[in-house]
Amino acid sequence: MTLIADFTGQTALVTGGASGIGRAVARDFARAGARLIVADRDAIRLCETVAELAALTPTPVDGVELDVTDSARCDAVVAQCLAAGGGRLDVLVHSAGIGIERPFLDTTDAEWSRIIDTDLTGTFAINRAAGRVMAEAGYGRIVNLASTAGVAGGTGRAAYGAAKGGVIMLSRVLAVELAAAGVTVNALAPGAIETELVARMHSDTTRKVYRRAIPADRYGTPEEVSAAALFLASREAGYINGHVLAVDGGFLAAGVMHKD
């Protein structure tokens, strides 16, 4: 793949970096020369990922265990990034997240809390930790993984859609509050992307329904989302702020479609 930007000399933190979209983003940052810190709650897959990334770059890669629902740990990991990056954290791509497909009327209190705590409150905690040091430094790029489910209503997406809609609004408010400090905050809204999360969430029936609704007539790849993440994280994207970029094969643009 042709890289969109050079991140040599920059420090990047990727959460959820041990799988799927986050792992693809981490690979691209490694190839683009960033000093990389990959954070995930899955310690075993984190080790595998760091080994894979280390083979792609001469620049050191650190793996840190992090559950983003623990805000004190988010602060500690950002402090670790500063130490590793010689006092700077230039980029946060926040990809850690979980999903659920459950009709609203069947959603339990525990399911609701689990999704909101991880996907929305976790975004708050890691964005606040990174935003503070970036604002202090006068430079930063934050890219949050939202979802098309945070933009358009869909069956089974009560908790997930509410959390991702919250991620979008949180990103906009941070963009406004941090703009003067040289920090941009943007959100990505991927559609259906082939990852383990989707393998867990999408039944065969769901897949058929999605395919019909996607003009591109296919699911996307983690690498296609990563390309958008690196663009928004680049120095060159400095005047793009508070934006929600759909990476969805046209899903959100579509109305009635004749596909047969």
Ligand SMILES: NC(=O)c1ccc[n+]([C@@H]2O[C@H](COP(=O)([O-])OP(=O)(O)OC[C@H]3O[C@@H](n4cnc5c(N)ncnc54)[C@H](O)[C@@H]3O)[C@@H](O)[C@H]2O)c1
């Ligand atoms: N795959 C899709 O179709 C799709 C679509 C829209 C949005 N997204 C979003 O993109 C992001 C990445 O999704 P993915 O498809 O790569 O999923 P994935 O399951 O492949 O990877 C998610 C990673 O996040 C980690 N994680 C989960 N909870 C965590 C926590 N509390 N703290 C730290 N790490 C945690 C997991 O261990 C995993 O490594 C998620 O926020 C997801 O909601 C995915």
